[in-house]
Amino acid sequence: MKKNYRFLIIFIVIAFITAFKAGKEKVPIEEVDMAIGTGVDLENNNEYSLPICVYLFKANSIESDVKVGKSLSIGDTRENRQLKNDKPFVLGGERVHIYSEDFCRSGVRNDMDILFNNPQVVGTPYCLVCKGKSEDIFKTKIKGYDSPVDFIEGLAKNLINNIFFEDNYKLIDMFAKIDSEGRNVSLPYIEIKDDRIQVTGEALFKSDKMVAKINVDEAKWMNILLQGNARGILTIQNTPKKYVNMEAHAKTKTKCLKEEGKYKFIINVDITADRIADEIYKDTALFSKPDTQKKLEGDLSSLVEKNCYDFIKKMQNDYKVDCLELGRVAAAKYGRDTGQDWNDVVSKSDIKVNVKVHLDKLGRGGY
Amino acid sequence: MDKKANNLLTNTQFAFIIVGAIAGIAMLSLPRDVVEAAKQDGWISVAIASIYPIYIVLLAGYISKKFPNDNILAVSKKCFGNMFGSIFNFLYLIQYIIYLTSVTAAFSNIYRTFVVDFMSNIKVIAIVIAISLYIASKNIKEIGRISEIIFYVSILVVIVPVFSLEKTNILNILPVFGTGAKNILKGSLKTLTAYSNAEIIFLIYPFLGDKKNVRKFGLIGVLIVTFIYTWNVFVTIFYLGPDITVKRIWPYMTPAGSVPIPILNNFIFLFMFSWCFVAFRSLALHGFAIQCISSSLYSKFSSKKFLIAIYPILLVITYYLYPNEIAARNITGIMIPIFVIYNLIYATVIAILVRFKLS
Numbered sequence: 147m148k149k150n151y152r153f154l155i156i157f158i159v160i161a162f163i164t165a166f167k168a169g170k171e172k173v174p175i176e177e178v179d180m181a182i183g184t185g186v187d188l189e190n191n192n193e194y195s196l197p198i199c200v201y202l203f204k205a206n207s208i209e210s211d212v213k214v215g216k217s218l219s220i221g222d223t224r225e226n227r228q229l230k231n232d233k234p235f236v237l238g239g240e241r242v243h244i245y246s247e248d249f250c251r252s253g254v255r256n257d258m259d260i261l262f263n264n265p266q267v268v269g270t271p272y273c274l275v276c277k278g279k280s281e282d283i284f285k286t287k288i289k290g291y292d293s294p295v296d297f298i299e300g301l302a303k304n305l306i307n308n309i310f311f312e313d314n315y316k317l318i319d320m321f322a323k324i325d326s327e328g329r330n331v332s333l334p335y336i337e338i339k340d341d342r343i344q345v346t347g348e349a350l351f352k353s354d355k356m357v358a359k360i361n362v363d364e365a366k367w368m369n370i371l372l373q374g375n376a377r378g379i380l381t382i383q384n385t386p387k388k389y390v391n392m393e394a395h396a397k398t399k400t401k402c403l404k405e406e407g408k409y410k411f412i413i414n415v416d417i418t419a420d421r422i423a424d425e426i427y428k429d430t431a432l433f434s435k436p437d438t439q440k441k442l443e444g445d446l447s448s449l450v451e452k453n454c455y456d457f458i459k460k461m462q463n464d465y466k467v468d469c470l471e472l473g474r475v476a477a478a479k480y481g482r483d484t485g486q487d488w489n490d491v492v493s494k495s496d497i498k499v500n501v502k503v504h505l506d507k508l509g510r511g512g513y
Numbered sequence: 514m515d516k517k518a519n520n521l522l523t524n525t526q527f528a529f530i531i532v533g534a535i536a537g538i539a540m541l542s543l544p545r546d547v548v549e550a551a552k553q554d555g556w557i558s559v560a561i562a563s564i565y566p567i568y569i570v571l572l573a574g575y576i577s578k579k580f581p582n583d584n585i586l587a588v589s590k591k592c593f594g595n596m597f598g599s600i601f602n603f604l605y606l607i608q609y610i611i612y613l614t615s616v617t618a619a620f621s622n623i624y625r626t627f628v629v630d631f632m633s634n635i636k637v638i639a640i641v642i643a644i645s646l647y648i649a650s651k652n653i654k655e656i657g658r659i660s661e662i663i664f665y666v667s668i669l670v671v672i673v674p675v676f677s678l679e680k681t682n683i684l685n686i687l688p689v690f691g692t693g694a695k696n697i698l699k700g701s702l703k704t705l706t707a708y709s710n711a712e713i714i715f716l717i718y719p720f721l722g723d724k725k726n727v728r729k730f731g732l733i734g735v736l737i738v739t740f741i742y743t744w745n746v747f748v749t750i751f752y753l754g755p756d757i758t759v760k761r762i763w764p765y766m767t768p769a770g771s772v773p774i775p776i777l778n779n780f781i782f783l784f785m786f787s788w789c790f791v792a793f794r795s796l797a798l799h800g801f802a803i804q805c806i807s808s809s810l811y812s813k814f815s816s817k818k819f820l821i822a823i824y825p826i827l828l829v830i831t832y833y834l835y836p837n838e839i840a841a842r843n844i845t846g847i848m849i850p851i852f853v854i855y856n857l858i859y860a861t862v863i864a865i866l867v868r869f870k871l872s
Contacts, residue, residue, distance in 0.1 A: 326756045478687035
C-alpha cells in the first residue's frame with residue numbers, strides 16, 4: 147500500500163507540472179486570430195500578399211476581419227502581418243483557401259509546399275480560384291453571414307448538386323493531384339458579379355500552373371467526362387415553351403487501349419435520368435408508344451455525346467491539358483515513369499465517348 | 514531474474530512481445546523508404562522482406578530445441594568461450610542501445626512536430642526514456658501482459674485508415690509488378706530496417722512456458738507484423754499514390770490523420786495518443802533487452818541498478834547523436850544494415866556450432 151501512495155504522489159506532481167508549467171500559456175479564443183479563410187495574391191509579379199480572414203468576437207455578435215501580410219516570399223508575410231496585428235495567429239481552422247488568378251498563372255507550387263509542410267494545416271479547406279484579388283473577396287459583405295468564408299464554403303460544398311461538379315476541390319486533393327503522374331488540378335473559379343460572389347467556371351491547371359479558364363457550360367461536360375459520379379440537369383430545348391428537363395446521375399468509367407504505339411481512350415458514360423419537366427414527349431405518348439421512350443433516351447445521349455465531343459476537341463486543340471485524368475488510367479495500365487508527357491499524349495490521341503441513358507423515375511405525372 | 518513456473522510467458526504473450534518489438538516507430542516512416550525504391554509495388558517489397566524475421570525465428574526455434582533454458586547470450590558463451598562470447602554479447606548491447614536511442618529520437622521528433630511543439634527535445638527524451646526503462650525494470654511476466662494489452666490498443670492504429678478508404682483510388686496501386694523485380698527487391702532491402710529487432714526472440718525464448726511452441730508462436734508474431742506493415746504501406750499508397758507518398762516524412766500519418774471526426778478537427782490527436790503506446794511498448798522491449806544483456810555480462814551488478822546507471826548515458830547519446838530527424842535517419846540508415854548483417858551471421862554461426870560442436 148505504501149508503495150502505491152508514493153506513485154500516486156509522483157503522478158499528481160507530474161500532472162500539476164504539466165498542467166501549469168507546460169511551456170505555453172493557454173489563451174481564450176478571443177485573444178488569438180483563428181484563420182478561417184486564407185488567400186494568396188500576387189502583386190506586380192513579385193510581391194506576395196496573403197490576406198487572412200479571421201472572426202472578431204463581440205459580446206453578442208461575430209464579425210469578420212481581413213488581415214493582410216505582404217512580402218517577397220510567402221512564409222515571410224507573417225512578419226509583415228504581425229507588425230500590423232495585435233494578436234498571434236493560428237492556422238488549422240481554415241475552411242476555404244482562395245488563390246488569385248495571377249498567382250495561379252505563375253504557379254502554386256510554393257504555396258503547396260508551405261501548406262504541405264505545416265503539421266497544423268488540415269486537408270479539409272476548399273480551394274478556389276478568384277478573379278482579381280482574394281482580399282476583395284474576403285472583404286465582401288454578405289447579408290446574413292458572419293463572414294464571406296461561411297458563404298464560400300457552402301458554395302463550394304454544394305457545387306456537387308445540379309451542375310455535375312465533383313467533390314474534389316479540397317486541399318488534400320490538390321496535394322494528391324499536382325505531382326501525381328497523369329493527373330491535373332481543376333478548381334472552381336469565382337468572381338464578384340452583381341455584388342454577389344458566384345462561380346463562373348472552372349480553372350484548368352497544367353502541373354502547378356493555371357493555363358485556362360473554362361465557362362460553366364464547358365465545366366459541366368468536363369465533369370461528366372471525369373471518372374466518378376456526378377449529378378446535374380440535362381435539357382433538350384426546341385423553343386422557349388418546348389423543352390425537356392432531366393435530373394441526371396452520370397457514372398463514368400474510362401478505359402485505355404494501345405494500338406500500334408498509339409493510345410486510344412474509351413470513356414463510357416452511364417446516365418440515369420429522372421424526369422423533372424417534359425413539354426415535348428408527354429405522358430400519353432410515353433405510356434402508349436414504346437418507341438417514344440427510346441427516342442427520348444436517344445435524344446439525350448446524342449445531346450451529351452455531341453457536347454462531350456465538342457469539349458474534347460477544344461481540350462485537345464486549345465487548352466492542351468489532360469483535364470480528364472486520362473493519363474492516369476493509361477499509366478496505371480501500361481506502367482508509370484515512362485517519361486511521357488501525358489498532356490501531350492492525350493492531346494494527340496483518339497478519344498471515344500459512349501453515352502448510355504436510362505430513364506428512371508418519372509415523377510408524379512405530366513400535366 | 515527468477516524463472517519460476519508462475520513467472521513464464523503464455524503463448525500469446527510470447528507472440529505479442531515479438532509483434533511489439535518489431536512493429537514500433539518504423540510504422541509511420543516505412544512507406545516513404547519503400548516507395549522511394551519500389552513505387553506502387555512497395556507493399557509487395559514489404560511482404561517479401563519478412564523472410565528475414567522468419568529466418569531469425571526458425572533459427573531461434575532450432576537453438577531453443579537444443580538449449581531450452583539458455584538464451585543466446587549463454588549459448589554464445591558456450592560456443593565461443595567466456596571471453597569471446599562476452600565480446601560478441603557486448604556488440605549486441607551496443608545494437609540495442611542504438612535501437613533504443615534512435616527510436617526515442619524519432620518519437621521526440623514526431624511528437625514535437627505534431628502534438629507538443631511547445632516542449633523542448635530534452636524534456637521529451639528524458640520522460641520517454643524514463644518510462645521505457647521503468648517498464649523494462651519489471652519482470653518478464655509483466656512485460657508480456659503490457660505487450661498483450663497494448664497489442665489490442667494498437668489495433669486502433671492499424672484499423673483507423675479503413676475509414677479514409679472512400680477517398681482512395683484503385684488506379685494508385687496499378688500496375689501491380691509494374692516496377693520490375695529489381696526495384697521490388699531494392700525496396701525489400703530498405704524494409705529490413707523496419708523488421709530489425711526480431712532478434713529479441715533469442716533473448717525471450719527461455720521465458721516461454723511451453724518450450725515446444727517457440728517456432729509456432731514466433732512465426733505467428735512475425736506474420737502479424739508482416740500483415741501490419743504490408744497493410745500500412747498498401748493503404749498509404751492506395752490513398753496518396755506513389756508520387757506523393759515519398760514527399761511526406763511520416764506518410765502513414767496522412768491516411769490515418771485525415772479521418773474526419775466531429776468536434777476535433779481530425780483524427781491526428783487520437784491517433785497519436787494511441788500510437789504512443791505502441792512506441793512505448795517497443796522502447797520498453799528494447800530496454801528489457803538491454804537489461805537482459807547487461808545482467809549476463811556483469812552478473813554481480815543488479816540489473817535494476819544497471820538501468821539507473823545507464824539512464825543518463827542513454828539521455829546524452831540521444832540528445833547529442835540525433836539533433837534532428839535528418840541525423841536520426843542517416844545514422845540508423847548506416848547502422849541498422851550493419852546490425853542486420855551482424856545478427857544474421859552471429860545467429861547462423863551459433864546455430865551451426867550448436868549443430869556440430871555442442872550436440
